[in-house]
Amino acid sequence: MLRIKSLSVTLGGFAVRDVSLEIQRGEYFIILGPTGAGKTILLETIAGIQAPDTGIILLGNRDITSTEPRLRNIGIVYQDYMLFPHLTVKDNIAFGLNQRKIPIDQQHAIIDEMCTLLEIAHLSGRYPGSLSGGEQQRVALARALVLKPEILLLDEPMSALDGRTRERMRMELSRIRRLTGTTIVQITHHFDDVFTLADRIAIMREGRIVQVGETSEVFLHPIDTFVAEFLGIGNLIKGQSSRSGNIARITTGSGPVFYAASSIYGEVVATLHPEDVILSQEPFTSSARNCLLGVVSEIIPIGSTVRVIIDVGFPLMALLTRESCHDLHLGQGCRVYATFKASAVHVIPVTPQECKKN
Numbered sequence: 001m002l003r004i005k006s007l008s009v010t011l012g013g014f015a016v017r018d019v020s021l022e023i024q025r026g027e028y029f030i031i032l033g034p035t036g037a038g039k040t041i042l043l044e045t046i047a048g049i050q051a052p053d054t055g056i057i058l059l060g061n062r063d064i065t066s067t068e069p070r071l072r073n074i075g076i077v078y079q080d081y082m083l084f085p086h087l088t089v090k091d092n093i094a095f096g097l098n099q100r101k102i103p104i105d106q107q108h109a110i111i112d113e114m115c116t117l118l119e120i121a122h123l124s125g126r127y128p129g130s131l132s133g134g135e136q137q138r139v140a141l142a143r144a145l146v147l148k149p150e151i152l153l154l155d156e157p158m159s160a161l162d163g164r165t166r167e168r169m170r171m172e173l174s175r176i177r178r179l180t181g182t183t184i185v186q187i188t189h190h191f192d193d194v195f196t197l198a199d200r201i202a203i204m205r206e207g208r209i210v211q212v213g214e215t216s217e218v219f220l221h222p223i224d225t226f227v228a229e230f231l232g233i234g235n236l237i238k239g240q241s242s243r244s245g246n247i248a249r250i251t252t253g254s255g256p257v258f259y260a261a262s263s264i265y266g267e268v269v270a271t272l273h274p275e276d277v278i279l280s281q282e283p284f285t286s287s288a289r290n291c292l293l294g295v296v297s298e299i300i301p302i303g304s305t306v307r308v309i310i311d312v313g314f315p316l317m318a319l320l321t322r323e324s325c326h327d328l329h330l331g332q333g334c335r336v337y338a339t340f341k342a343s344a345v346h347v348i349p350v351t352p353q354e355c356k357k358n
Helices: 041-047 089-099 104-117 133-145 163-180 191-197 217-222 227-231 320-327 353-357
Strands: 002-011 014-023 030-032 054-059 072-075 153-154 181-189 198-203 208-214 236-244 247-251 257-260 266-272 277-280 290-302 307-310 313-323 335-340 348-349
Touching: 014 041, 014 208, 030 041, 030 191, 041 072, 041 153, 041 181, 054 181, 054 353, 072 208, 089 104, 089 133, 104 133, 104 163, 133 163, 163 191, 198 217, 198 227, 198 353, 208 227, 227 236, 227 290, 236 313, 257 290, 277 313, 290 313, 307 320, 307 335, 313 320, 348 353
Parallel strands: 030 181, 030 198, 072 153, 153 181
Antiparallel strands: 002 014, 002 054, 198 208, 236 247, 236 266, 247 257, 266 348, 277 335, 290 307, 290 335, 307 313
């Protein structure tokens, strides 16, 4: 287990402030946040590259806060891979083993095993400049994993890869974690990485951790409007929430009321995932409490899906397949009913700070 307690560190204009985290052994943990949030500084402080101003880092029962990086048994792979251009693939992988003075005959067996695991044995005599991005990434991973680290830190490891290669590398990282049992902590901006790989995620903002949880929990229940906006939740609706029986009745400033399964009252922002909105030409018969009549204002094709923006008094986004959009004969100006469950609406109280911003 990796435990971080009240960690603060400043580097130039960037800072990490009072971060506390627990990452379980064997977990795949992903850290998300905008540029400048302090994600890389946090990773480098865990690795020992940066020294904290305050706080404690524990790996298992060991306090490694002041331990030299080479003695922490933590590997790190940066987004540019940082391979030595004058060394072959085999020599790049062997670099850490040489530093640890592992006998050459043992090195051969260890390197061969790692090259087989990452399917790069055929590249052993080549130089980094002759490799593709995906091949360089495999070599960088091999160089880190060959030392059998307790934790592997990945700083945007797939940012430079094309979509197809990135998809293959996600599968590769999942396979590596499964076969080696290595705890992995990754920084990424790609939400596909999160859904494919992460057991849990943390959201960072301005050097602080603002939310931690299982992937689905964070996406379904963002803690504040910053997290909801950062995660790209399609519908954020401002309104006033009041009690209506066992649920909340939300009144918007320019549109109809709708209902949420919430006990939060007052000034709020309601979030609703577009995929939870059902569109129909007639009122949809279901147990869903919310059914709003609107007019299609925009249709945006995105790959195999279509985003449909409906004016129901406020903009409401729905996500459909192309086939469903075609079957409904949707077009700009069409009348349509939007149906969604009260349980699909997540309610966030508006804080005094957010009121001031608005």
